[in-house]
Amino acid sequence: MLRATYGTNRRVKILKGISAAPGISEGIVCLYLSEAEKVVPHYSINSEQVSNELNRLKEAFDTAKQAMKQMIQVAGRQGDKEAAEIFNTHLSILNDKNLWTKVSESIKTNKINAEHAISDVFEEYLNKYENKGEHFKELTHDFIDARNRILGAFDVETGRFKCPVGKRQPVIVAVKALTPSMVLNMAQENVLAFVTEEGGFTAHSTILARSHGVPIIFGLDVEKDLDCGMHAIVDGSSGKVIISPDKKTSEYYKRKVSDLEKRKSVCESRGDLLARTRSGARIKLKLNISTPGEINIVKELPHDGVGLLRTEFLFTKMDTAPSEEELYNMYSGILQGISHKPVTVRLLDIGTDKLPLYFRLPRQVNPDLGLRGAMAVETFPEIYLTQVRALLRANVDSNLRLLYPMVSDLGDLKTYRGILSKAKKTLRKEHVKFNDKDIKEGIMIETPSAVMMVEELLREVDFVNIGSNDLLQYTLAASRGNILVEKRYHVLHPALVRLLEIVVKAGKKAKKEVCLCGEVASFEEFYPLFLQMGLRSFSVAISRFSDIKCGLLYLQTSQNKDIVREFYKNKSREEIDKYFNLPVLVSESEEKR
Ligand code: PEP
Ligand code: MG
Numbered sequence: 001m002l003r004a005t006y007g008t009n010r011r012v013k014i015l016k017g018i019s020a021a022p023g024i025s026e027g028i029v030c031l032y033l034s035e036a037e038k039v040v041p042h043y044s045i046n047s048e049q050v051s052n053e054l055n056r057l058k059e060a061f062d063t064a065k066q067a068m069k070q071m072i073q074v075a076g077r078q079g080d081k082e083a084a085e086i087f088n089t090h091l092s093i094l095n096d097k098n099l100w101t102k103v104s105e106s107i108k109t110n111k112i113n114a115e116h117a118i119s120d121v122f123e124e125y126l127n128k129y130e131n132k133g134e135h136f137k138e139l140t141h142d143f144i145d146a147r148n149r150i151l152g153a154f155d156v157e158t159g160r161f162k163c164p165v166g167k168r169q170p171v172i173v174a175v176k177a178l179t180p181s182m183v184l185n186m187a188q189e190n191v192l193a194f195v196t197e198e199g200g201f202t203a204h205s206t207i208l209a210r211s212h213g214v215p216i217i218f219g220l221d222v223e224k225d226l227d228c229g230m231h232a233i234v235d236g237s238s239g240k241v242i243i244s245p246d247k248k249t250s251e252y253y254k255r256k257v258s259d260l261e262k263r264k265s266v267c268e269s270r271g272d273l274l275a276r277t278r279s280g281a282r283i284k285l286k287l288n289i290s291t292p293g294e295i296n297i298v299k300e301l302p303h304d305g306v307g308l309l310r311t312e313f314l315f316t317k318m319d320t321a322p323s324e325e326e327l328y329n330m331y332s333g334i335l336q337g338i339s340h341k342p343v344t345v346r347l348l349d350i351g352t353d354k355l356p357l358y359f360r361l362p363r364q365v366n367p368d369l370g371l372r373g374a375m376a377v378e379t380f381p382e383i384y385l386t387q388v389r390a391l392l393r394a395n396v397d398s399n400l401r402l403l404y405p406m407v408s409d410l411g412d413l414k415t416y417r418g419i420l421s422k423a424k425k426t427l428r429k430e431h432v433k434f435n436d437k438d439i440k441e442g443i444m445i446e447t448p449s450a451v452m453m454v455e456e457l458l459r460e461v462d463f464v465n466i467g468s469n470d471l472l473q474y475t476l477a478a479s480r481g482n483i484l485v486e487k488r489y490h491v492l493h494p495a496l497v498r499l500l501e502i503v504v505k506a507g508k509k510a511k512k513e514v515c516l517c518g519e520v521a522s523f524e525e526f527y528p529l530f531l532q533m534g535l536r537s538f539s540v541a542i543s544r545f546s547d548i549k550c551g552l553l554y555l556q557t558s559q560n561k562d563i564v565r566e567f568y569k570n571k572s573r574e575e576i577d578k579y580f581n582l583p584v585l586v587s588e589s590e591e592k593r
Contacts (some may be wrong), residue, residue, distance in 0.1 A: 006375040010115035012246055014219050019239040019543050020199060020206045023215035024257050025192040026250070029160040029230040029243075030171035031222070032182065034144070034508045039158055040119045045111050053107050065094050067149065071184075077235035086142070086180045086204045093146040099125075113156050141198070141205055145179040147573055163228035167277040172241075176225040178205040186401065188212050193234035194242055197222045200291075217241060237522075237547055248376075260547075265367035267550035272302050275549045277353055277531070283552055284537035287346070287545060288517060295334055295541050305341035307539020308403070308465060308517045311348055311387070341395040343540075344442065344465070348387055349405035349418065350376050368479055373406025374415040381419065388423040401440040403465060408449040413460055417441075446470035446518075451499045458510040465539070466503055468518025472496050492520055492575045492580075497529070497567065513537055524551030527579040531555070532563045 035462070045053055067089045075084035089487055093099065095435065099121065106365040122143060129140045148158035159182060165171055170192045175182065177198040181207055194209050199218030208214050215236025219224070226243070233242040233253050242249060275285035286307030288299055299304065314322050321329075335343055351372050364370035377384045393401060405415040413420030419440075426436045441456060459462065469480055475495050478485035500516070507514035517539035520526060524547060530538070542546050570576045 012249065013014050013243040015225055015241040015243070016242065017195065017217040017219040019216070019236050019241045019541075020218055021210045021214065021216035022237040022543050022547055023193070023213070023261070024170060024217055024233065024235055024237075024253055026233045026245075026253065027170060027172050027192040028165065029174050029195075029226050029228060029232050030165055031228050032159060032173055032175040033162050034159045034179075035177060035582075040115045040118045041113060042153065043113050044316050045107075045112070045113060050108055050111070053114050054104055054567040056154070057107065057117075059120075060114065060150050061094060061100070063153040064146075064149040065091060065155075068094060069089070083180075083184065084387060086208065088181075089142050089204070089565035090146045090149065093143060094149070106422055115151060115156060118147060118150055129462075132270060141177060141179045141203060142588075144177065146392060148179070148181065165228075172232055174220075174222045176222050178209060179204075180208050181205050183208040183212070193217070194224065195220055195234060208449065210593065212532060237544060247417070248587045263550055263554050267553060269545070270553070274304060275300055275552050277552050277555050282536075283531075283533075284513075284515070285549055285552070286517075286537070286539040287543065288539050288541050289334075290541075294542055295337055298338060301542070301545055303341065303545065304537075305399075306334075306338060306345075307515050307537075309343060309345045310391055311346060312350070315348055315350075315383075321386070324386045324393075326395050327387055331391050332396070336396060339399060339531065342399050342401050342440070344401040344403050345391060346403040346444065346465075347384060347403050348376075356451040368473075373408070374404075374412035377419055378413050381422075384422055384424070386421045387515045388419055389427055389432075389434075392423055392427060392436055392439075393432065395400050395435045395439065399437060400436045401463070403442045403444060405444045405467075406446060406470075407443040407457065408447045409453050410456060410460065413443060413457065429511075442513075445503055447474050448499065451502050454503050454506040455510070458506055458512050461512070464503065464507065465513065465515045465517045466494060466500060468500075468520045469518065471499060471518065475499065491523070492526055492529075492576060494568055494570070494576075496520070497564070500530075500535070500566070501533055508534060522548065523580075524548050525582055527551060527555055529567055 049119060058347050068087055071083050072087045072091065075081075075087060102121045103114070103117045105113065105120055107114060109118070110120075112120075125143050126140050129143065132565055145279050151158050168190070170190050172193045172195060173186065173191055174195045176196065178194060178196045184196075191214055194212075194217075196216075196218045199206055199216075206218070215234045217234060217236060217239050218240075220241065226232075226241075227431065230243050231245070233245050234240075234248065245253070253548045262337075272344070275283045277283060278408055284304040287294075288308040288310070289295065289298065289306055291313050314327065331345070334345075349372070350490055351368075372381060377583055388402075389496065391402070394400075402420070405412065407413055407416070422523045423520075424434070424436055440462040442463040442465060444467045445451060445454060445457075445464050447470070451471070454464070472489070472491070472493060473480040475494060476485075476489055504514055514535065515537040516530065521530075521538045522540050524546040529550075538548070567576075567579060570579050
């Protein structure tokens with residue numbers, strides 16, 4: 001059963017991370033160690049040696065810059081714009097006058113060797129960026145790369161495979177933090193997959209690693225859970241690493257790989273077409289976007305629009321609330337960048353998991369069930385007003401769909417609408433240009449209350465999005481992301497399916513779009529059930545888009561089988577997995593052993 005697979009037992013160990021690139025690979029794990037911190041020589045110098053040390057420093061900087069310039073040229077010749085851009089970032093770090101001053105001052109003042117001073121100053125930068133939020137955290141990998149480049153000029157070994165196989169035969173590369181240089185130094189044919197602790201969907205190293213065409217998973221405790229020589233399967237689509245897979249699991253994945261290969265060629269030949277099932281029925285397949293970097297990828301895919309733009313990123317990244325201009329610039333780029341397709345923008349959805357510091361909330365007894373949705377709008381109206389004004393101004397091509405999160409009833413909807421009309425009123429009064437033509441309004445259905453009120457709510461709005469992630473947690477009273485309770489339930493719990501049925505039926509009656517945008521939509525195995533229930537619109541993460549689209553094309557449905565009724569007959573998580581032909585990797589009884 002799916003949730004149970006995230007546990008461990010004697011034979012199989014399953015690690016769950018975050019998928020950054022899909023695909024399945026099976027092979028031997030090889031740990032890559034970033035040794036720089038441990039092997040940098042540290043020694044003291046006297047006053048007479050300072051000038052010699054400064055000369056050594058200059059030589060190392062010059063060598064590193066020269067190497068970087070060459071790499072930029074090579075990338076340019078190969079037409080690899082992304083790599084060239086990344087190396088330009090590294091070169092600008094090396095050219096930074098502040099950096100040079102800090103390192104040379106450290107040599108003079110602390111009377112230490114150049115390598116030591118470099119390592120200290122970079123450490124300072126890394127600590128600073130580490131604590132400044134996700135965007136800056138990504139920069140740390142560029143800084144590590146730039147530092148290693150200079151240290152490399154002193155012949156300091158800055159990284160190596162712990163076991164010798166990594167350089168000679170294809171392996172699953174496991175590394176705490178992947179840097180762009182590491183990726184480029186590893187021959188493509190020697191890498192089966194990348195698994196890392198740090199990283200991000202849009203990190204520079206991930207962008208480069210993605211071009212290797214192998215699965216990438218980040219968010220794992222690599223040094224604790226993985227070691228050289230382990231046999232593992234990396235399932236990039238679901239973000240799982242299965243260590244010591246049993247025969248049944250291996251066979252399941254072998255079958256999956258062979259099926260994927262077979263259908264890949266057919267899917268590729270229809271790559272530029274919109275999603276359809278085998279029998280030709282059109283299915284709306286949209287994209288979930290959670291970070292700004294994903295926008296560029298979206299432009300290349302044949303999708304039906306953005307089904308969920310999570311707007312929290314701009315708010316959680318900063319120390320203060322973003323200004324209307326900052327938001328306007330960001331939204332203009334997105335709405336005009338995807339101008340020919342509808343873009344569903346969800347208003348700021350604050351919660352305990354995504355709470356900007358400047359919100360300064362009072363201590364809440366039960367924060368998971370605390371201030372969210374419309375209540376947050378009433379508490380921080382100015383923040384929402386700023387966001388809606390920016391969106392109305394950015395909606396030049398009339399492709400904006402407003403999505404209100406955590407709506408439980410008509411009162412909540414009224415609160416959001418109050419903000420919308422105030423935004424229009426104030427913009428009009430200030431003679432600021434905006435566009436509210438054809439704006440569609442929708443709500444997230446992610447509380448049991450919203451399901452119970454869905455008929456009334458549908459009368460008021462143009463569409464609904466089912467947020468199954470929150471709907472599941474609020475239905476089961478089991479906090480999402482808490483492994484203790486998560487592993488008790490199936491991600492497609494029958495209670496959730498019953499709620500989906502209610503919403504789909506109401507949507508049909510009201511003739512309004514019902515889009516499933518929670519994580520359950522990223523399991524292609526569930527689509528026969530979803531389609532038979534009457535769902536025709538889905539929104540999935542970019543990394544799942546092609547697989548789901550291809551899966552739809554190959555979907556085998558039998559008109560004679562009542563999939564939904566059959567599904568309800570399953571009595572346990574294991575039975576549900578079996579029903580969908582998912583691997584039963586760790587059963588409950590095995591876990592207890
Ligand atoms: C959901 O709850 O299913 C959803 C899509 O929203 P989020 O994951 O951002 O809470
Ligand atoms: Mg949600």
